[in-house]
Amino acid sequence: MSDVIRLLPDSVANQIAAGEVIQRPASVVKELVENAVDAGAHQIDVLVTDAGKTCIQVIDDGKGMSETDARLAFERHATSKIREASDLFALHTMGFRGEALASIAAVAQVELRTCQEGEALGTRLLIAGSKVEEQEAVACPCGSNFSVKNLFYNVPARRKFLKSNQTELSNILAEFERIALVNPDISFTLYHNGTEMLNLPAIQLRQRIMGVFGKKLNQELLSMDVTTSMIRMHGFIGKPETARKKGVRQFFFVNGRYMRHPYFHKAIAEAYERLVPVGEQVSYFIYFEVDPAHIDVNIHPTKTEIKFENEQAIWQILSAAVKETLGRFNAVPSIDFDTEGMPDIPAFESSRQGRVTPPSASYDPSYNPFHVSSSVPPSSYSAASSFRKPTDWEPLFDGLERKTPVEPEAEEMPPEEPTLYDAHPEETVKEITTQHYQYKGSYILTSVKSGLMIINQQRAHVRILYDRYMRQIADKRHVSQRLLFPEMVHFSASEIPVLEEIKDDLLALGFDLSNLGGGSYAINGVPAGIEGLNPERLVTDLVQTAIEKGVHVKEEVQSLLALSLAKASAIVPGQVLTSEEMNNLVDGLFAVSTPNYTPDGKIVLAVVKEEDIEKLFKN
Structure with a gap:
């Protein structure tokens, strides 16, 4: 039997490795910029x-490479960061695997220009x-000048699955921001198609955060710095009043390395428990300094x-550090009784026996406040005439006939219909009565032939508003309400491409x-119709929804925007509705094509059948 196992060529092995290391243009930017940081660059x-599909160029003023190093750097597992396995537990550099440049060169056309300090000539590869x-x-x-062109040119299937330019650019900016946030002593610039997107000079950490996310964030952060024998933690956490559901900055x-850690995130969430509403979060930028021997970064490429x-x-x-910071800055809400300007309340006088004697009050037994013939003369009370029985009101109603209210005729009950789940929406409308009752400000109860219908009023309103906003987007006939004073909103560089991508849909809304x-x-x-909502937070949430879902199909973006706006504009649980409002809500619900479920699949209504009630x- 012939042998079937063979050694893969280096080019094939590198393409396989590139599948893990280089997933999109943002991965190339991350690897090249991290190499520039490790090279001791001061300007990158x-x-x-x-969006990186045509060209990615990274220029740094680091120490550069020799002719031999430049050639060897593109070989697999070639690195200057470690020498032996024990070095993995003493890492002070961003890279160490020796896979990045080999993976990039396997799926792109790479040009490198590099020169070491003091050398007259450099190397072009x-x-x-x-x-x-x-x-x-x-x-x-x-320094070094890497130019990566035509990414995935030899892997067309991989290139086909790249997202739109705006989505890929947003991912590039997100990776760029993470490196910039942890290296405030390095100057960074980023250009896209010749347009400057970010220009971050070397500066202190807090100012670097402001440069990336806007100056408004400066008023929302509290500084934290704790040092123990095990670890040092420093950075910034958000004030409880700045909590929101979406758009928070959490790092x-x-x-010096960005990481994701759900377990530590839970520690912060529990520290803010009962200080922020359920479902909302705060921003934080927390930096750990720990002995490299006590961590393992060699888990994923x-x-x-x-x-x-x-x-x-x-x-x-x-x-404990988060709680201590909140207490130190008095960020925990407390009850503060304002006694300034309050009248002095006289204390009870103490008798000789030590008992407290309440103040005495005079009592007139002849005074009767409910009878005119009290001891107080009527003339001394200016409103006394309002209590006298009028005797001259009959002429006012001369010529008017007395009419008795007519009892409304009993409404004829419709013929028996199938249950709600078997009926069509138009058939369900026929069996609903015009009398509705609200339960605990969250549910609407109404009688149907099959039993008792219970409608979740918030979800019903979401269902109605979603269809309305989708029609506005489709018809391009937006109804906009001008603001007397425009609201200001700031987006980070990674959010702007997504905003520009959905800007037409926002305009249609x-x-x-x-x-x-x-x-x-x-x-x-x-x-129009979203009065009482915060426009700044609303627009921010819409952009974050588009980022989180990662949609690139226009119809999906439109649906997400319509659903997000419907949820933000819908009535909240506990809101008391009048009979007319309940009628309009029920009528509007059964005017849509699918009243039983919200656009995201949640149940809107349920029916308790008559036999179950009986x-x-x-007994």
């Missing part, structure tokens, strides 16, 4: 064309599909999942936004 410039096509000596500045960094040796102890330290530059937008108009009262 990133130039992107067509051209690689495509893991094959070295050209290498020569050239004159270039100190963990350990030893992206290096965003990190294991801690003493996770439970760090969890407790983090929770009724939002009027104007770009003021620097990530700031003015909200000049909002959809069973409850048999």
Whole structure:
């Protein structure tokens, strides 16, 4: 029997490795910028064309590479970061695997220009599909200049699954922001299609955060700094009053590396328990400094999942640090009785026996406040005449006939219909009575032929508003209400591409936004009928919804926006409705095509059948 196992060629092995390391253009930016940080760069410039699909260029002023190092850097498992396995537990660099450059060169056309300090000439290297096509000596500045062109040119299936330019650019900016937030001593710039997206000079950490996310965030953050024998934690946490459901900035960094850690996130969430509404969160930027020997970063090629040796102890330290910071800045709400301007209340006098004697009051037994003939003369009371029985009102009603109210005729009951779940929407409308009752401000009860219908009023309103907003988007006939004073809203660089992608749909809904530059937008108009809502938070939530869902099909974006706006505009549980409002809500619900469920699949109404009600009262 012949042998069937063979060694894969390097080009194929590199393409397989690239599937884990290089997932999209943002992965290329992350790996190249991290290498520039490890090279000791003080200035890093990133130039992107067509969201990285055409070209990604990263220029740094680091220490550069020699001719031999430049050639060897593109080999698999070639790295300058470690020498032996024990070095994995003493890492102080971003990269260490030696897979990034080899993976990038396997799926793109790469040009490298690099020169070391003090050298007259540098090296130019051209690689495509893991094959070295050209290498020569050239004159270039100190540092490295990587140019990655036509990403996934030799893997068409991978290139086909890339998202729209706006989505890919948003991912690039998100990765760029994470590196910039942890390296405030390095200057960063990012350009897209020749337009400057970010320009971050070297500055202190708090100012770096403001440069990325806007100056308004400065008023929302509290500084935190705790040092123990096990770990040092410093950074910033949000004030409880700034909590929101979407659009919060939440970052963990350990030893200069961004990480995701749901367990530590839970520690912060529990520290804010009972301080923020259920379902809302606050922003935080927390930096851990720990001995590298006590963490393991070699879990995933992206290096965003990190294991801690003493996770439970760090969890407790983090929770206590957050609570202590909130208490130190008096961020925990407290009851403060304002006694300034209050009248003095005389204390009871004490008798000789030690008993408290209440103040005495005079009592006139002849005074009767419910009878005119009291001891107080009627003339001394200005409103006494209002208690006298009028005797001259009969002439006012002369010529008017007395009419008795007519009892309304009993409404004829419709013929028996099938149950709600078997009936069509138009048939269900026929069997609903015009009398509705509200239960606990959340449910509407109404009688139907099959029994008792219970309608969730909030979900019913969401169902109605969703169809209305979808019609507005489809017909392009938005009804916008101008604001007397425009609202200001700020977006980070990673959010702006998504906002521009959905801007037409926001306009169709009724939002009027104007770009003021620097990530700031003015909200000049909002959809009619959403009075009482915060326009700034509403627009922010819509953008975050589009980012979280990662949609790139226009119809899906429109549906998400309509659903998000419907949920924000719908009546809240506990809101008391009048009979007319309940009638309008029920009529509007059964005017839609699918009244039984919300657009996201939640049940709107349920029916308790008549036989089930009768069973409850048999005994």
